[in-house]
Amino acid sequence: MLDISLRVRVHVETLPATQNDMGVCDAFEQYVPVGKPDAMNAPHPPKVAGIDSTVPAPAHTVASVSTSTSPGVPQNPPSPPGALLQDRLAGWVSDLTTLHELTERLVRTATLDEALQELLRAGAALVGARRGLVVLEPADGLGPDTTVGLGLGRADLGHIETVPRSSLPYGRILDGLPGTDDGVVEADLFAEKGLDPRHREVAARLGYAASYALPLTTGSGRRLGAAVWLYDEPAEPEEHRRHLVGLYTRYAAEHLARLLELERTRASMATIADELLPARLPRVPGVQLAARHRTCARGGGDWYDALPLPDAALGLAVGSVTGSGPSAVAAMGRLRASLRAYAVMEGEDPVAVLSDLELLLRLTEPARSATALFGYCEPALRKITLAGAGHSPPLLLGERRTQYVETSVSAPLGMLACWEAPSVEIHAEPGETVLLYTDGLLHRTGDPTDRAFARLHAAAAGVPAALRNDPGAIADHVLRTVLPDGADPADTPEDVVLLAARFA
Known part of the structure; x- marks a missing residue:
């Protein structure tokens, strides 16, 4: 669960120690001058904004250090100590800021439909997709069941619903099939063997060639539904994007669960009042x-x-x-x-x-x-x-x-x-x-x-x-x-x- 505070405060004095659990210890060890004590043995302060230690380094922060010693090849000057660390920290702050803004917009939604639309928009931005849909189908069977699309009209959603459920990524997630807990990637639908002919026909009609689906599951394991983002060309999100959208959807699932209970209460009270x-x-x-x-x-x-x-x-x-x-x-x-x-x-x-x-x-x-x-x-x-x-x-x-x-x-x-x-x-x-x-x-x-x-x-x-x-x-x-x-x-x-x- 990502728990981002209203303001992310970064203190320069504590950044090195704070980021010790964020995959940058190797940068410190690489640039620690010989003969100086290892500062990484100091107690770790709390992690910034609850980021898990398993978060991979952003792809745009990966830097290569040239070790070529071939004669005649000019040597790149060595990076100054801490340059790689600063670059990585800048990437982390950028990611935190992005997630903070997206979750702030999500919590301002007051109804279930608004939250589902915001989830689709934010997820599309994180995974680099243009269209998508979210299928709300709580596992307890108490509803409400609904499908909301981003860049897809009612007719488009109707075409997708004609595809056998077992061949759709969100259908496999909702049915709890093995291997779907971490999402379902279909990088190239038309190159995939065994794809249902109806699925291939609908994908060609709607003009999408790849998809990335994630379950909407709360921290207690309660499954609410699934979200799917569609790519116009064969593609799949890189590991860094997957991790960010995973953090976001885990947070979004908790918010959706609260709105779902509110929606059920409203429906129950409206039904009782109407019956009276x-x-x-x-x-x-x-x-x-x-x-x-x-x-x-x-x-x-x-x-x-x-x-x-x-x-x-x-x-x-x-x-x-x-x-x-x-x-x-x-x-x-x-x-x-x-x-x-x-x-x-x-x-x-x-x-x-x-x-x-x-x-x-x-x-x-x-x-x-x-x-x-x-x-x-x-x-x-x-x-x-x-x-x-x-x-x-x-x-x-x-x-x-x-x-x-x-x-x-x-x-x-x-x-x-x-x-x-x-x-x-x-x-x-x-x-x-x-x-x-x-x-x-x-x-x-x-x-x-x-x-x-x-x-x-x-x-x-x-x-x-x-x-x-x-x-x-x-x-x-x-x-x-x-x-x-x-x-x-x-x-x-x-x-x-x-x-x-x-x-x-």
């Missing part, structure tokens, strides 16, 4: 519904609901439980299930529904609070009777107006000994849409509250006329506009919920 939310929205005459939900990495407590009620009515709800993680997701599920029960019993009175929910939360979840918005919707009248507890106001948008619905200011559930707030009524025109959302939509923008509200209002007002007949298209446009690329961080603790109801 409606599998599909009801179809009620007079109103069209659409919902969008983005869960955070740790799993948040935002929810939405839409349930049919007696007399052709509809209950609409959005809410958020404080906190994140499994406990918040579980609390969200309990609260949403309770709200459904109260809505069936007394949904025509939203204030009573939220009052019952507040009492339940205070008795069963005393350490938590929650915001909620519940509306009793009568599609035939295009009317919603609404009550809110510490929640952001709905947004009404249509051809003639885009405005926030005025709701009473009230505390979140669980914050006061007794919650109550008056309800309000929304009367929509034909073709108008009511947007209910959670605070995560505003918080993820990173803007102050007033600017976040202004951004949301502008996004709703800017919905193209061609999209206004589809509540799903309206919700997607609002999300894309409010949270463009770069404004929706993957590690945010905020969920996002958006529920759109369009009246016919």
